[in-house]
Amino acid sequence: MTEPVTITERVTVKIPGLERPYTFLHISDTHITHAYEHDSDAEKEAAEKQANVWNQADIFPVDAFSNVLEYADETKPDAILMAGDVVDYYTESNVKYLGEMLAAHKTECLYVPGNHEYGSYGLALPSMFDMRAKLSPLMTGSPEFWVRDFGPFLVVGVDDGTYRITPEQLARFKAATELGKPILLMLHLPIRSDVLSPYVAKSWWGSDVTIGGTFHGTDEPTEEFLALVKSEESHVAAIFAGHLHYAHSGEFAPGRMQYVSAPAFTRFVREVSVIPSLNKWIS
Ligand SMILES: [Fe+2]
Numbered sequence: 064m065t066e067p068v069t070i071t072e073r074v075t076v077k078i079p080g081l082e083r084p085y086t087f088l089h090i091s092d093t094h095i096t097h098a099y100e101h102d103s104d105a106e107k108e109a110a111e112k113q114a115n116v117w118n119q120a121d122i123f124p125v126d127a128f129s130n131v132l133e134y135a136d137e138t139k140p141d142a143i144l145m146a147g148d149v150v151d152y153y154t155e156s157n158v159k160y161l162g163e164m165l166a167a168h169k170t171e172c173l174y175v176p177g178n179h180e181y182g183s184y185g186l187a188l189p190s191m192f193d194m195r196a197k198l199s200p201l202m203t204g205s206p207e208f209w210v211r212d213f214g215p216f217l218v219v220g221v222d223d224g225t226y227r228i229t230p231e232q233l234a235r236f237k238a239a240t241e242l243g244k245p246i247l248l249m250l251h252l253p254i255r256s257d258v259l260s261p262y263v264a265k266s267w268w269g270s271d272v273t274i275g276g277t278f279h280g281t282d283e284p285t286e287e288f289l290a291l292v293k294s295e296e297s298h299v300a301a302i303f304a305g306h307l308h309y310a311h312s313g314e315f316a317p318g319r320m321q322y323v324s325a326p327a328f329t330r331f332v333r334e335v336s337v338i339p340s341l342n343k344w345i346s
Pocket of ligand 1: 306
């Protein structure tokens, strides 16, 4: 049943050269599940069990997600930024059902996968290639990396749900930065930063689970990606991520913010206003 959505947090990103303001809804970690009549008993049990696990705010994940889609139909943001773990685990039915939910609503949904898009809770798991192929139509045809050009700025999605940035993703990100437009960067795992990493390590995670953090480790392309994101040449104006299952806002570089969303199944929705900046490319 549809319930009104309360915006949990409102943030502003300033970008020069805008002729109008833009509005986005940033959500992550909806963790929806669904089993159809034809699915196996194991799949039906998993869908029901997990729907109960993530019912932590007196609402089932699919209902919390439906409410956001409904709210977007009414308020007409420019897009919904879906920062991964949108399905709780990979099955064809979960992905198909998500596709049906999105198709029933009008708002553009910009979607990066999380680690849960590639997990199975012990159900049969196809190859990464098959999973990406099934998820692909929901992610502009390219789950690993995509660019959505809004004109004066780009929204760039990078799949970091496997904890590393690949050389191919790095090369595509470099090419996007060379366009010289401000970038709103979408990830599932947030990136290592002086503000966030110590906070995560002291939280119930018990370790720095960010990209490049101590828990998952790092490698050369990942480090190069992090350095480029933090440099002013990348023109990354803000980062929108999830994964931690709590909300956080902090600078990833001076004057530039990384926003982590709390789970949408707890009814968390962040409204992002992108407004004109009169002087610098970012403030
Ligand atoms: Fe999650």
